[in-house]
Amino acid sequence: MNMMTEFKSFVNLQSYPVARQENLTRMNEYVLNMQQVNVDSKKRKNILSIENFAVRPGELVAVLGPNGAGKSTLLRTINLLQPYRGQMQLFGQDVCHTNKTLLRRRSALVFQETLLLNDTVFNNVAKVLEFRGIPANKIKQKVHTALATFGCEHLANRSARSLSGGEAKRVCIACGLVADSELLLLDEPSASLDVGIRAEIIEKIRQSAQARGSAVILVSHNFTDILHFAERAIALFDGCIVQDDKLEMLIRRPANEQLARLVGMDNIIPCRVERGSRGYFIKLANSIEFLYPGEVRTPITACCLSGDAFYIDDTTSSVPYQPGMVTIKGRVERIVRGIGIYTIWVKVGEQTLIARVPQSHISGNVYQHEIIKLAFHPRDAHFI
Incomplete structure (x- = not known):
């Protein structure tokens, strides 16, 4: 042409x-x-x-x-x-x-x-x-x-x-x-x-x-x-x-892992699922386990968690606790303090999770190498 x-x-x-x-x-x-x-x-x-x-x-x-x-x-x-x-x-x-x-x-x-x-x-x-x-x-x-x-x-x-x-x-x-x-x-x-x-x-x-x-x-x-x-x-x-x-x-909620990586999903964690009397029991690669309240289309190989699904779980947090929340303990590897948002890399077992937490939800400072607790609601998990 x-x-x-x-x-x-x-x-x-x-x-x-x-x-x-x-x-x-x-x-x-x-x-x-x-x-x-x-x-x-x-x-x-x-x-x-x-x-x-x-x-x-x-x-x-x-x-x-x-x-x-x-x-x-x-x-x-x-x-x-x-x-x-x-x-x-x-x-x-x-x-x-x-x-x-x-x-x-x-x-x-x-x-x-x-x-x-x-x-x-x-x-x-x-x-x-x-x-x-x-x-x-x-x-x-x-x-x-x-x-x-x-x-x-x-x-x-x-x-x-x-x-x-x-x-x-x-x-x-x-x-x-x-x-x-x-x-x-x-x-x-x-x-x-x-x-x-x-x-x-x-x-x-x-x-x-x-x-x-x-x-x-x-x-x-x-x-x-x-x-x-x-x-x-x-x-x-x-x-x-x-x-x-x-x-x-x-x-x-991307359709597959390729798309999850393309759109920059913060956390793609290998996982497996077991069905029990109370619903689906999710077992992540870093030893995190939780009960998922909804339906899961099996088979699945990974759990996607957006960084903004997390908040810091401590007694001074401005975010109220909700029933069924999953709590994770890990060591802070890195912190980037942006405009109104903290991006925090937390080592949990062999897995590093990325959390993006509003500054307004953090009452004090978060330090590198500190042990902190992250929390998320199971409904924010997406499986691929």
Whole structure:
């Protein structure tokens, strides 16, 4: 695919009037509906294998997964740039029986790579609107608004080839959002951006999408991007969706150990389970044992405990004791005193646990090498 073809895919040309598009979308429950979609190559089978994935109008969805999981392939497939097998509907229309170019032009894909023409910044963004048939007297204002939104209006007369990586990325984002597309596909939008402005740019994308009612699928390795952006997330491993849930559930109750490690679960402890007359008896690798009050889907190999599930168990603690709490005694190995939070590494047997405790819950000081008691409620444990 040459540069101009990629650029045209990026700007997503279209000829449908905006009002007509809005009416079509309102008639449909989903802007995207994929069923049994598979992507293969000569070198590798099942690059992508999606049983079912649907996105509603205005929904903000994040995509998590390690390198090579198929995240970029998923976006390119949705944008109809990647051959596939299976069924897919865009904006309520069956892709196989609809003009694919017209469907593609109703969405916008911001590639991980910066794809800009050898022209000025202004003209790069303006061409998105020119190709869509926007009247010339409206283009100037829309371009300047888009550039100003993403902090690059001062670059309008610069050559796109002279931009830094971060500047080029912001211009690409402006190109993607200038046309008010119904579906935004964002592949690593914060890549190349300075750390200090990443959160601001992601927030502006979120606000812009919500103001227009656009659905967004965002791929990012930066977990902070995802936390600030989406309520729903899918986890992709080896081309397959292993979990599709609220973002909080992916973080606190991941589907498997791979995902637990990807989202940075603080404590992943080997364990086994025994069923008794009173319920499930959990035995952790560091000699911790407790009765779990709910159901456990066996077999399990590990117990996940978020660091914020712990509190320090002593007579001066500001957190009241609750029946059924599990108490653990260990030696403090390390303490990091953050803003309002203490992160404490505690050696328990052969296992080191990480606890993140609000400073307000600690009445005195905690010292390295000190013996302390941690406590958690069994309901905060998650098994994989």
